[in-house]
Amino acid sequence: QKEVEQNSGPLSVPEGAIASLNCTYSDRVSQSFFWYRQYSGKSPELIMSIYSNGDKEDGRFTAQLNKASQYVSLLIRDSQPSDSATYLCAALNNAGNMLTFGGGTRLMVKP
Amino acid sequence: GAVVSQHPSWVICKSGTSVKIECRSLDFQATTMFWYRQFPKQSLMLMATSNEGSKATYEQGVEKDKFLINHASLTLSTLTVTSAHPEDSSFYICSAGTPGLAGGEGFGPGTRLLVL
Numbered sequence: 632q633k634e635v636e637q638n639s640g641p642l643s644v645p646e647g648a649i650a651s652l653n654c655t656y657s658d659r660v661s662q663s664f665f666w667y668r669q670y671s672g673k674s675p676e677l678i679m680s681i682y683s684n685g686d687k688e689d690g691r692f693t694a695q696l697n698k699a700s701q702y703v704s705l706l707i708r709d710s711q712p713s714d715s716a717t718y719l720c721a722a723l724n725n726a727g728n729m730l731t732f733g734g735g736t737r738l739m740v741k742p
Numbered sequence: 743g744a745v746v747s748q749h750p751s752w753v754i755c756k757s758g759t760s761v762k763i764e765c766r767s768l769d770f771q772a773t774t775m776f777w778y779r780q781f782p783k784q785s786l787m788l789m790a791t792s793n794e795g796s797k798a799t800y801e802q803g804v805e806k807d808k809f810l811i812n813h814a815s816l817t818l819s820t821l822t823v824t825s826a827h828p829e830d831s832s833f834y835i836c837s838a839g840t841p842g843l844a845g846g847e848g849f850g851p852g853t854r855l856l857v858l
Binding site: 673674675719735 | 833849850852
């Protein structure tokens, strides 16, 4: 069983809509979670980090964490074609020295 | 996050060639760097943790004699793919910085390796 799981997609949404990306993790002791965006042929770039249960908002992005359900999500409001990319969810191990990545969800925002 | 560079960005080589990839932390003294591999349409897989002044820690299934890592200074780690074969063709990405700390982990731009 993979430690961090994501639906590979593609997830297709129209421009201006809300894109909802989901991630589950198996290691209950994980405390820190990250969302990365990766354009094709490029390395990942950090979008959001979340450590506490609840929502964390940053501009058009909202990360949600539910530790009881071992579930992390990323909402992108007012999706733009430039948001089209693969979104990677990552969990930090308990020692705080290693990230485990999910398989990534490919998002396509159609004009 | 930490600012990280990689060189070269692209390598095409014949099977059997050894290829060295450099990873530099430009604004951060990195006692630890990470090497990832990403095959097409797949996620990043951690290959090894590079430790300055000591041996690298390899993930399960990664051959340490195949992928030689040297972390001789706080700003430079190198990954050498020895006797590369077509199945080693991949996107290799390094990172520096400690995940989770303010500023977080910075990824290099990646090195795309194609072995013919």
